[in-house]
Amino acid sequence: MESGIFHTTYESDMALRRTPWMRWRIYILLVLLAIFPFVANNYYLTLANQIGIVAIAAIGLNILTGFTGQISLGTGGFMAVGAYTSGLLAANLGLPWWLTIIIASIFTALVGGFFGIPSLRLKGLYLAMATLASQQIIEWAIIRSPLTGGVEALVLPMPTVFGRRANTEFGFYWVIFIILILVVFYAVNLFRSKIGRAFIAIRDQDIAAEVMGVNLFRYKILSFATSSFIIGMAGGMLANYRGIVSFERFTIEASIFYLAVIIIGGMGSVSGSIYGAIFMTLVPAILTNLGQTLGGSIPQMAKLIPFIRQGVFGLTIIIFLIFEPEGLAKIWRDIKDYLRLWPFSY
Amino acid sequence: MEKFLQLTLTGLTNGAILSLVALGFVLIYKASDVLNFAQGDFMVVGAFITYGLIVQVGLPWPAGILLAVIFAVLMGVTIERLILRPMIGEPIISVIMVTIGLSSLLRAFVSAIWGTTGRAFPAFLPSDPVNVLGATIGADRLIAIGLVAVLFALFTLFFRYNREGVAMRATADDQQAALSMGISVKRVFAIAWSIAAVTAVLAGIIVANIVGVSLAISFIGLTVFPVVILGGLDSIPGAVVGGVIIGLLQAYMAGYTPSYLALSTVIPFIVLLLILMVKPYGLFGEERIERV
Numbered sequence: 001m002e003s004g005i006f007h008t009t010y011e012s013d014m015a016l017r018r019t020p021w022m023r024w025r026i027y028i029l030l031v032l033l034a035i036f037p038f039v040a041n042n043y044y045l046t047l048a049n050q051i052g053i054v055a056i057a058a059i060g061l062n063i064l065t066g067f068t069g070q071i072s073l074g075t076g077g078f079m080a081v082g083a084y085t086s087g088l089l090a091a092n093l094g095l096p097w098w099l100t101i102i103i104a105s106i107f108t109a110l111v112g113g114f115f116g117i118p119s120l121r122l123k124g125l126y127l128a129m130a131t132l133a134s135q136q137i138i139e140w141a142i143i144r145s146p147l148t149g150g151v152e153a154l155v156l157p158m159p160t161v162f163g164r165r166a167n168t169e170f171g172f173y174w175v176i177f178i179i180l181i182l183v184v185f186y187a188v189n190l191f192r193s194k195i196g197r198a199f200i201a202i203r204d205q206d207i208a209a210e211v212m213g214v215n216l217f218r219y220k221i222l223s224f225a226t227s228s229f230i231i232g233m234a235g236g237m238l239a240n241y242r243g244i245v246s247f248e249r250f251t252i253e254a255s256i257f258y259l260a261v262i263i264i265g266g267m268g269s270v271s272g273s274i275y276g277a278i279f280m281t282l283v284p285a286i287l288t289n290l291g292q293t294l295g296g297s298i299p300q301m302a303k304l305i306p307f308i309r310q311g312v313f314g315l316t317i318i319i320f321l322i323f324e325p326e327g328l329a330k331i332w333r334d335i336k337d338y339l340r341l342w343p344f345s346y
Numbered sequence: 347m348e349k350f351l352q353l354t355l356t357g358l359t360n361g362a363i364l365s366l367v368a369l370g371f372v373l374i375y376k377a378s379d380v381l382n383f384a385q386g387d388f389m390v391v392g393a394f395i396t397y398g399l400i401v402q403v404g405l406p407w408p409a410g411i412l413l414a415v416i417f418a419v420l421m422g423v424t425i426e427r428l429i430l431r432p433m434i435g436e437p438i439i440s441v442i443m444v445t446i447g448l449s450s451l452l453r454a455f456v457s458a459i460w461g462t463t464g465r466a467f468p469a470f471l472p473s474d475p476v477n478v479l480g481a482t483i484g485a486d487r488l489i490a491i492g493l494v495a496v497l498f499a500l501f502t503l504f505f506r507y508n509r510e511g512v513a514m515r516a517t518a519d520d521q522q523a524a525l526s527m528g529i530s531v532k533r534v535f536a537i538a539w540s541i542a543a544v545t546a547v548l549a550g551i552i553v554a555n556i557v558g559v560s561l562a563i564s565f566i567g568l569t570v571f572p573v574v575i576l577g578g579l580d581s582i583p584g585a586v587v588g589g590v591i592i593g594l595l596q597a598y599m600a601g602y603t604p605s606y607l608a609l610s611t612v613i614p615f616i617v618l619l620l621i622l623m624v625k626p627y628g629l630f631g632e633e634r635i636e637r638v
Contacts, residue, residue: 071439118622124438125381129575130622133615136568140612252568256446263443307458314450321444322432 016188030181037173045169047285052176053238055277058261059187059270060230065259066268067191068223069203070119074131076254077138078228080247082108082235084142087154087245097159097166101236105229111138112228119220123206135255142247153246156239172241179237183230187270190226199223203268260313264320266329275328283316284309351481353601354594359487361593362494366549367566368573368585369494369501370542376518376580377538380430380441384449385546386567387456392418392547393467393554393563394456400468407470411551415544422543423536430535449564457561464560471555490552497545498586505582510537518580572614576621578631587629592617 007013017023037045061075086104089095095103115134119127142148159166166172190196198219201209210216239245257280265276287309295302324330367385374382392414399410429448433441471486478488504511516524517534525531553563573592577584592614600610627633 065439071442118619122622122626125442125579126575126622126626128381128438128442129571130619132568132571133619133622136615137612137619140608140615144607256450259439259443259446263440267439304458307454309454311451311454311458314447314452314454317447318429318444318451321436321440321447322429325436325440 014192016192033177037170042169045173047281049169049173049176049241051274051277051281052173052180053234053241054258054261054281055274056176056180056183056237057231057234058258058265058273058277059183060227060234061258062262062265062268062270062273063187063190063199063230064223064227066262066266066272067196067203068199068220068227069206070116070220070223071124071128072131072227073128073252073255073259074115074135074138075231075258076250076252077135078108078112078231079235079238079254080138080142080250081111081228082232083239083245083250084148084154084235085232086236087156087239088147090156090159090240091154094157097156097240101233101240104236105233108232108235109225109229112231113221113225116221116224119224120217131255132252135252139247139251142250148247151247153244154239156243156245158243159240167241167243176237176241179233183233184270184274187230191270195219195222200268260317262327263325264316264327266327269327269329271332272327272329275332279328283312287312348480349601351479353597355478355481355483355487357594357597358590359483359490359593360596361590362491363549363553363589364566364570364573364593365586365589366490366494366497366545366552367570368577368589369497369582370545370549371570371574372577372580372582372585373501373514373538373545374542375574376582377514378430378517378535380433380445381438381579382542383442383445383567384425384452385542385570386564387449387452388418388421388543388546389550389553389566390456390561390564391421391452392543392550393559394460395547396551397465397467397554397559398460400470407468414547414551418543418547419540422540425543426536426539430539431532449567453561453564460559462561464558464562467554467559469555471552473556484556486552486555490556493548493552494586494589497548498582501582510534514538569614572618572621575618575628578628580632581628581630584628584630 005019007018012018017026036048040048057075057079061072064070064072082101082104085107086097086100089100089103090097115131118130122130143150148154161171164171166175191200198209198214201212201214202216202219202223206216235250238249261276261280262273263276264279265274266272288305291302291305291308295305320327367389370388371382371385374380374385395417396410396414399405399413400407403410405413425448429444430441433444469486471489473484473486475482476485476488505515506512513524513529514534514537516527516529517531521531524534549566550563553566557563569592573588574585575588576591577586577588595613595617596610599613603609621628
């Protein structure tokens with residue numbers, strides 16, 4: 001029986017997965033995720049794909065907000081930049097879809113870096129305001145620009161792999177699956193590197209970090225760019241997955257949604273971003289299903305469902321912030337800690 | 347020239363409404379350092395409650411407004427007690443997000459009860475056109491300007507001479523010091539939130555009187571951010587000046603630039619970004635010096 005984790009070498013202490021069981025758990029999870037699309041029906045695949053895309057964007061936001069401490073209300077706008085760049089390149093220039101996603105990510109990183117410039121002078125509330133402004137300006141530019149089609153949705157050519165349609169639920173599951181693994185792997189390792197530690201130092205106390213030799217301007221911009229790269233990638237993937245881009249998906253509501261995802265999942269936690277994505281996608285889906293089941297017997301209920309969803313959204317944020325500000329990641333950690341030493345926890 | 351006058355008047359009235367919402371906003375920030383994202387939703391709640399009391403219950407309008415104001419006080423105190431007090435000492439992002447959650451919750455309640463379609467508001471303020479220097483303007487809009495002027499004067503006096511007002515300024519300056527001087531910080535917060543809710547509800551009623559009741563009113567809550575940042579987050583005169591500047595800019599943009607660009611909706615945010623880059627604490631805000 002285990003009574004705790006005791007390391008005898010530095011290597012084992014600094015390893016990503018510190019016990020054999022932790023490693024095995026990941027392998028088992030990966031195998032289960034690889035089997036999943038063969039056994040699940042289309043509805044569950046849709047949910048899984050939504051969760052995947054939300055999780056990728058949430059990890060991107062978490063790098064900026066959770067790890068570097070820079071509050072961003074502009075996630076929706078940055079995702080829109082990624083989605084429209086990818087969509088316009090594919091629709092007008094006919095570039096292959098995977099290339100448009102890569103270009104979109106790089107372009108979004110540049111835009112994010114640009115809007116990150118005010119962060120040198122601003123922090124906290126004021127930075128939140130600056131990102132809110134960037135969100136509104138990007139939204140306005142998309143609606144009013146002759147290039148994007150404005151309020152009309154932008155239709156993308158069908159993405160293909162070896163001549164076969166790629167954006168079926170089954171096909172795109174693999175795209176999302178692979179990219180999510182890469183992003184998680186990147187993010188987890190980022191915070192074991194010099195850059196990631198500089199981000200965390202800035203979050204904890206930026207003036208102290210600067211005194212210790214962290215170049216604030218460089219690392220803040222880098223954080224904005226890294227975060228926007230991943231968010232733009234999620235945007236580009238969303239565009240190709242849906243086959244259609246419309247600005248309504250990328251309003252301030254979207255920015256708020258992603259902030260809620262990382263708060264409920266756990267700020268400054270890569271796995272927390274995924275838990276948050278699962279929670280925030282499944283809860284509305286369950287409520288909608290509940291409404292449809294109840295809708296047969298109580299028609300009044302069905303009409304109220306959108307409002308109940310909105311209310312539950314607000315209430316969840318409030319309850320988590322008051323009772324568990326560290327989110328689902330903390331709850332999960334507590335459960336694991338309790339079970340590890342159970343029943344003899346001294 | 348006539349167009350210019352007309353636009354100026356429209357801008358002034360819109361600016362007055364913005365200032366009214368901004369006043370409540372600044373009040374909360376001054377007292378408790380909280381940026382309230384739900385201020386626009388307070389307006390919506392106020393407008394719909396008044397609508398319900400006057401049209402659906404059938405009360406005469408003075409009674410309806412009085413009850414709405416009483417409701418606003420209770421709402422402000424309850425929200426402060428239940429939601430904001432546990433947030434004292436939490437990081438800024440938590441405080442911002444909790445008011446965002448609140449905004450979502452309030453909107454859900456309103457749309458569950460009254461639906462999402464806009465309705466006509468019982469016009470109790472006279473809206474006859476009044477001639478001012480050759481331009482015409484609805485009387486209800488002039489009343490809005492008047493109300494802002496009165497509230498601004500009241501706030502200024504309140505903060506200068508009233509015991510609670512002075513206590514509020516002390517709390518804003520240094521909570522620890524205020525506590526040790528025997529000021530009840532909890533009481534100050536409760537008062538700040540109820541006053542802010544009342545100003546928002548009054549602003550909501552005025553806007554509803556002009557454009558009708560709908561959820562769209564809460565968009566003003568977003569436009570208030572540029573106003574308060576421009577004026578300075580902790581400055582009462584700043585809220586008024588900022589509101590007037592943004593209101594006028596929006597009116598001129600709507601009048602002089604092609605309407606398909608819809609510049610009047612984005613100009614406040616461009617101003618916001620510019621002022622943040624040049625003078626982050628706004629025109630009248632107090633610069634805070636940070637210590638490690």
